[in-house]
Amino acid sequence: MATGRTHRPATRSRGIPEATVARLPLYLRALTALSERSVPTVSSEELAAAAGVNSAKLRKDFSYLGSYGTRGVGYDVEYLVYQISRELGLTQDWPVVIVGIGNLGAALANYGGFASRGFRVAALIDADPQMAGKPVAGIPVQHTDELEKIIQGDGVSIGVIATPAGAAQQVCDRLVAAGVTSILNFAPTVLNVPEGVDVRKVDLSIELQILAFHEQRKAGEEAAADAGAVPPAVARKQQQPSADQGPDGDVPAVMPA
Numbered sequence: 001m002a003t004g005r006t007h008r009p010a011t012r013s014r015g016i017p018e019a020t021v022a023r024l025p026l027y028l029r030a031l032t033a034l035s036e037r038s039v040p041t042v043s044s045e046e047l048a049a050a051a052g053v054n055s056a057k058l059r060k061d062f063s064y065l066g067s068y069g070t071r072g073v074g075y076d077v078e079y080l081v082y083q084i085s086r087e088l089g090l091t092q093d094w095p096v097v098i099v100g101i102g103n104l105g106a107a108l109a110n111y112g113g114f115a116s117r118g119f120r121v122a123a124l125i126d127a128d129p130q131m132a133g134k135p136v137a138g139i140p141v142q143h144t145d146e147l148e149k150i151i152q153g154d155g156v157s158i159g160v161i162a163t164p165a166g167a168a169q170q171v172c173d174r175l176v177a178a179g180v181t182s183i184l185n186f187a188p189t190v191l192n193v194p195e196g197v198d199v200r201k202v203d204l205s206i207e208l209q210i211l212a213f214h215e216q217r218k219a220g221e222e223a224a225a226d227a228g229a230v231p232p233a234v235a236r237k238q239q240q241p242s243a244d245q246g247p248d249g250d251v252p253a254v255m256p257a
Contacts, residue, residue, distance in 0.1 A: 027051050032081060040078075046074075062075070090117055125147055127163075151179055161191075172185070172192075183197065
């Protein structure tokens, strides 16, 4: 099996937009679920619904891969799984190092989804000397003094940072200097990296704040709707004709004598 050092995905050279690349894992997750249920083919509408996108966008995304499906049949599930996996670089082995083995780092180390997608956790690294040698997810934690040797020895090109914010930039600089060119950052800070290094940021607190904004907006809309609602007793009174209204509720053109 090829290693992450010698082969890199061809998405950029083939001109696939970043927005499409970001959706490919969604399609792959939905297709993998279909494959596990032995579903042979899937329509664009069904797959789009499972991935949470519209079918027109899905068809456009797949056109970048050279996959157009068959009219009346749909897409071959197994072939699409292979095609997207190949495009994302998941048909090869990607050794990964996780730096910062606190609660989050340990949870990431125990996550079983890495191996099933072609990501091999090559090493767990932490600055705490008391963590050295302690097994997490069956992998002994190594001290940060070993970081450069580990990266170069295992041919690591992807690093995961799960350290406190104050340590993240220094860890990032060491990873890049040692040869890492892609970083997944869980630390709540913005990393400065040179050109040619890709950073994906995952900040759970920001996502929760965005959800809080939407919840507040929904609560405000509900409060405004409640404030504008007419009480039932008032509504009935408004519906009753007054003494000056005719039988249909309209004011008569000629007032009675």
